Amino acid sequence: MRDRRLSPHSGLISRRGLMKRSLAAAAATSLPLRAFAQDPISVAGIYTVPVEQQWVSRIHIAAEAAKAAGQITYTFSENTANTDYPRVMREYAESGVKLIVGEVFGVETEAREVVLDYPDTAFLLGSSLPADPEYPNLAVFDNYIQDASYLSGIVAGAMTQTGKIGMVGGFPIPEVSRLMHAFMAGVKETRPDAEFQVSFIGSWFDPPNAKETAFAMIEGGVDMIYAERFGVSDAAMEKGILAIGNVIDTQSEYPKTVVASALWHFEPTLQAALANIAADAFKADNYGVFSFMKEGGCSLAPLGTFAGKVPQGALDLVTEREAAIKAGTFVVEINDTDPSI
Structure with missing residues (x-):
């Protein structure tokens, strides 16, 4: 059936x-x-x-x-x-x-x-x-892919020019909140003064709504956006800003937009x-x-079209933290609280 x-x-x-x-x-x-x-x-x-x-x-x-x-x-x-x-x-x-x-x-x-x-x-x-x-x-x-989300945040923090980062999610449930918190923690490693705008669209699959929410954030000054939902990267591509993917690698569809993705x-x-x-x-x-x-349940997607464009210092930190995570000497915090509050 x-x-x-x-x-x-x-x-x-x-x-x-x-x-x-x-x-x-x-x-x-x-x-x-x-x-x-x-x-x-x-x-x-x-x-x-x-x-x-x-x-x-x-x-x-x-x-x-x-x-x-x-x-x-x-x-x-x-x-x-x-x-x-x-x-x-x-x-x-x-x-x-x-x-x-x-x-x-x-x-x-x-x-x-x-x-x-x-x-x-x-x-x-x-x-x-x-x-x-x-x-x-x-x-x-x-x-529980907070490990990969944290690494993607390191990359995002190194690539934002303004330090203003948007985040669009489905619902503020633990499964989403923990990834956003891990991403923000990674951003802070390379951009300590970063500011975040967080919104939830109230749906697991509504690309038009996610896109409009992203547009509003971009109009508010963000130059990097965390695409937890489909539709967000479309807005980023149209407005010429960068995005970070979640769960799957969509860089082939957005080769000039999606810098990195946390894969499940x-x-x-x-x-x-x-x-x-x-x-x-x-x-x-x-x-x-x-x-x-x-x-082996999560990883950071290959940089692909952004290879050579991410600052080497950030890449070195990603390599260092990834090895420590796998060795168990570095633990990414699991924070399930609503990041929009």
């Missing part, structure tokens, strides 16, 4: 093309996939937005890579409304799917009611709540879940740790 209720937002075709390129890159460069001496594990994805959306695309790409490796069978539904989410969970569970992945940030309580009704199904869901032994077949995860790699998270299912050891647990840089 595949739900094709695609959003009519402009730019969707190019986003799908970008995701195809990302999938090919993931297959070529991601961590080696673990082999399991058994039949493929049946997996279903349930997503509240199109699979092109940054966050969800990383889950989708990892699942497609596992499918290509013969580890899993994979089907998915996209643009599933929160009100429909529990019903779709039940439909997949009733069909005998072994693992259900997705995100339940807007339907936490209802999703857990479904989980209890299907104890033989493993659920790996993005959630703001911690793992709970009362739901033994539910493991939670999050994109869902492969370590999915592989850990599949290994535990294969070993009959899946349980309530926090899989968010597999997004940390030392686990």
Whole structure:
């Protein structure tokens, strides 16, 4: 089953093309996939937005890579409304799917009611709540890519001319707030006097709204903008300022705009879940740790078109901090508070 209720937002075709390129890159460069001496594990994805959306695309790409490796069978539904989410969970569970992945940030309580009704199904869901032994077949995860966000901030601080930086996000939930705080901490390393404008658009996928919000910030004097949502880099490109990407690398679409991006790699998270299912050891647990840089769950995208344009001092600091993060001698603070307050 595949739900094709695609959003009519402009730019969707190019986003799908970008995701195809990302999938090919993931297959070529991601961590080696673990082999399991058994039949493929049946997996279903349930997503509240199109699979092109940054966050969800990383889950989708990892699942497609596992499918290509013969580890899993994979089907998915996209643009599933929160009100429909529990019903779709039940439909997949009733069909005998072994693992259900997705995100339940807007339907936490209802999703857990479904989980209890299907104890033989493993659920790996993005959630703001911690793992709970009362739901033994539910493991939670999050994109804890604060390490990469911090490194992207170092680059941003070195590239801004005015020191005024805009930040446009979806919602001020912990998953977004921690990345913004880490980014700002990185900026302060190379631009201590930086000033930030922070806005949230109240949607996970509304490029026109994000674009207009970015325009307002640019009119307010920012010359560097953190693109947590689609649409922000479009505004930056039109106005001739620089942007920092989030979760995915969009530099190929914005070669003169996107300087750097903090990338999320869902492969370590999915592989850990599949290994535990294969070993009959899946349980309530926090899989968010597999997004940390030392686990291979995030990275700073190659500078690409901006190679040679970022000050060497900033690059040296990025190299130093990256090595320390991976060694565990430098820890990027996880701050989940609303950065707009």
